[in-house]
């Protein structure tokens with residue numbers, strides 16, 4: 001994608017990880033990104049997924065989630081009662097709907113205090129391994145300003 005910001009380059013070894021920059025760039029590039037999302041919808045979905053999955057594999061290991069935590073700070077993970085019941089007593093599910101808390105009450109600084117037992121939705125975020133990227137451009141644009149992985153995959 002063309003970038004409107006001077007000196008801002010998107011190279012595999014030059015990922016943007018500053019959350020404040022992500023927010024700023026998302027504002028500046030809102031129209032461009034909406035247009036790009038529309039353009040993607042007209043492309044071959046499988047080919048786009050191939051590219052996105054490859055970029056995700058390249059970029060995700062370069063970004064340290066443990067030093068970020070921005071998704072936990074800004075998003076409510078969506079989990080069903082079924083998912084919750086895997087680690088919460090059924091009688092406590094309603095009380096334990098930390099999923100309703102914002103930010104998540106299991107977040108301590110930038111770290112998840114229940115990391116090994118976190119819900120599937122948390123494990124799967126930012127969903128870049130999933131298919132049908134071209135049908136999820138709205139969701140991806142929302143995550144673009146929150147998650148450096150999403151941002152850098154989108155920009156590459």
Ligand code: SF4
Nearest residue numbers: 072104106107112122
């Ligand atoms: S459960 Fe853990 S990984 Fe999930 S949102 Fe809360 S702090 Fe983040």
Ligand code: SF4
Nearest residue numbers: 065068069070071147
């Ligand atoms: S998934 Fe994205 S937003 Fe969440 S901690 Fe990792 S890099 Fe940050």
